[in-house]
Amino acid sequence: MRARFAISVVAAACVTATSLPVAASGAATPAPTGTAVSAQDRAFLNQAAQGAQFEVxxxxLAANRAASAAVQSFGRRMVTDHGKELQQLQSLDQTLGVTLSSTPGTDQRNLTAIWTSVRGGAFDCSYAPAIYAAHGMDVHVFEQEAEHADNAQVRQFAAAQLPVLRQHLQLASKNLGNLNCAAPAPAATPS
Known part of the structure; x- marks a missing residue:
């Protein structure tokens, strides 16, 4: 049952991650100049904002619910790094005049709701694989946008995020190797 739960969570994360727009390779779309923002770039920025909010x-949740100290530490890093990403996105929002989503997407909210009801090893074994899959997709999408975005500032933003996303992917991969799905829940921390 736990394995099926983890697989369904990973599948949902992959569906969410694959909803990010990917630049069509070889497309002969002329790049707008100045601060014009194409529909593709707007969609990318909006999905990046939703993803960053989800990661934060x-x-x-990971920092408070995970059994593994590594997963807890990873969760704290997600809050810090993706919080910085949100600040950068808000700056781009103002510069480019793009209104970004202020909440995670529906699938992301559903995953958050599931993870709110799980603690300990069960949390680790559902969160870690899903976050690994999501970061794998993020790296791919950000690479595509860094290379193919129509707007230069969007390309720069995507390129600047890639080193951090690649580090996240490496850390998430390490977490997968040390999961104990039967680990007890951490002691509740006072709010």
Whole structure:
């Protein structure tokens, strides 16, 4: 049952991650100049904002609900790094005149709700694989946008995020190797 739960969570994360727009390779679309923002770039920025909000929210859950110290530490890093990403996105929002989503997407909210009801090893074994899959997709999408975005500032933003996302992917991979799905829940921390 736990394995099926973890697989369904990973599948949902992959569906969420694959909803990010990917630049069509070889497309002969002329790049707008100045601060014009194409529909593709707007969609990317909006999905990046939703993803960063999701990572911050679920990072907080990981820091408090995970049994593994490594997963807890990873969660705290998600809050810090994706919080910085949100600040950069808000700056781009103002510069480019793009209104970004202020909440995670529906699938992301559903995963957050699931993870709110799980603690300990069960949390680790559902969160870690899903976050690994999501970061794998993020790296791919950000690489595509860094290379193919129509707007230069969007390309720069995507390129600047890649080193951090690659580090997250490496850390998430390490977490997968040390999961104990039967580990007890951590002691509750006072709010």
């Amino acid at each position: 929210a679920t990072g907080r």
